[in-house]
Amino acid sequence: VIRQAAASFEDHMAAAQIIPVILSGGSGTRLWPLSRPEKPKQLHALTGTSTMLQMTAARVTDPQLFAPPIVVASGRHVAEIEAQLEEIGSRPALSILEPVGRNTAAAIALAALEAPASALLLVMPSDHVIGLPDRFLAAVRAAMPAAREGHLLTFGIAPERPETGYGYIKRGAALAEGVFAVDRFVEKPDALTAARYLAEGGFDWNGGIFLFEAGTLLAGLEAHAPDILEQVRRSLGAAMREPARVMPDPDSFGAVRSQSIDHALMEVHDRVAVVPVQMGWSDVGSWDALHEIGTKDDAGNFASGDALAIDTRSCLLHTDGPLLVTVGVHDLIVVASGDAVLVMPRGDSQRVKEAVERLAATRASAPGTL
């Protein structure tokens, strides 16, 4: 059954060498009220006119390098995802519709089982910004030989600040020009440790973008997380299939152990390599992060939608509906989206979770709010 689907990639693989795997499983609330379970961050245009999903797909369209992508997404978003990709002329080779989210080990296993074992898979979250895509592509090219030699490749982001929200990767010995063995992975450090890493050097942020052969990945899971691989395989064996769509069996897939690919494999595999790259990366993990990467006016405001900022400095203003007017304020985040308006100080936007938690606790039955 599995090889059946994989066979359909063979034509593309003749010309292209890499199958992009776009992961669109997240439904983060850190950009509430814009990002909601029914339309998460990656399906919105945050930094311009294209959605983050569209920008992700648009980075990997060079037919000399890439085959059409595999998209692994929540089943509820698949129509929107395919419509957005259609808008930019991208047609996934395969959409894998997860009945529930089971973290990245399971999502990547789905794609690897559907792809030819010899295919190089470039796994990318759909909600990251890469400001310098040429550097990203150069890093991908640099990573290919090591991936062909059986390494699991990750891309290391040069840290810009002692961030405690990401994992870190310590570089080991050089394997090739720009490619290093991974000395070790480090869980999200405390502030002091993060500052020490920055001072010490040789550490990169783990951005969650990977390159490997499908076969390498599957052999790795077989060795280190066989239960996950077996259960994912079972869910595909009982899958519903349409042209260019696979729906894993909900019961089997729901029983998959939920674990990140980092924990399940990257941190324990013996052939992991890192390609450090400065590519203007951001995971846009907060409204503050969006203000930081957004194109600001002379007064330091990043505004999107119908906003009128009078005597307003250093604010993030986002509206997808009402006219948003500010007068005489500074360093605020003001977001009007859907049925909600959020106002909070800039620099403190992780506190959005307090609002989301309070709303979840008190309005469990209010559809659309969360």
Add this chain to the structure above:
Amino acid sequence: VIRQAAASFEDHMAAAQIIPVILSGGSGTRLWPLSRPEKPKQLHALTGTSTMLQMTAARVTDPQLFAPPIVVASGRHVAEIEAQLEEIGSRPALSILEPVGRNTAAAIALAALEAPASALLLVMPSDHVIGLPDRFLAAVRAAMPAAREGHLLTFGIAPERPETGYGYIKRGAALAEGVFAVDRFVEKPDALTAARYLAEGGFDWNGGIFLFEAGTLLAGLEAHAPDILEQVRRSLGAAMREPARVMPDPDSFGAVRSQSIDHALMEVHDRVAVVPVQMGWSDVGSWDALHEIGTKDDAGNFASGDALAIDTRSCLLHTDGPLLVTVGVHDLIVVASGDAVLVMPRGDSQRVKEAVERLAATRASAPGTL
């Protein structure tokens, strides 16, 4: 023609002594985006569950003292006004539908010409708050004898601060218990002058609430503003009439000179008296004023509508639609109303006019925005 309508009041007048005249002509933008030309301030519930119009009408329902009111309003609001009054069981004896606004001298002349000449008229703006209505009624009772003797009575608000936005009234000799001749009216003073008035004492704010006999008012206008009276009379002569509704002729009424009753009559009449009263009065002339009079929570927030204030202090939060969430902010005004959201610092809310002017200049064709 005029006495025709007046005759219908005679039954009520047997029992009641005063006809309330409710002026609902304003369409202020100082409470934008809530207050708009199509639904101005007085038609909204700002401080509780009743609208300001409803609270105004509810103050004058004692049948021992009051007849049903005359309402002078913009023609475009009459359906909403009558519906709101119906809700509280108030049925105007007469609605006078102004085809255009021509300021208070014309509006009051309309009412005075439709009322019996011997009737006492209590003229009230529809958009003022009176926190202590019993004191208001006591002041009205105190004013009645002087009004019956041919005085124009105004009610003086004890000044709480050196406000430069109101006119002031200097008390003269006492005419009776709590009733004083007016020494002089003072135009809106500068800050220094206003402070001097407060220190000196004997000055009250001119709140724009009046009591007089219809005949006294008409004789006064005949003497001091005969052109206004004549033109208003003409507009009523050619009026369209329905049961309990009068629509002055638009051409004639449009030609009335636009002047306030203060300028046209009160400041130049020789028998003007003032009844000072401390009655928790506010004209709710700004979002700051609303925050001041509103019932605040322990953190000093005045919230109305679906608002969630987390770690929020001393804010005004008003929403008539979206859920409004604030986290970690203080001293802000946040208003979500209709198709707009406004954010500004508390204490500075007169700056709303900058927004309104900018929008008027740039979006003349955008219906609903202004």
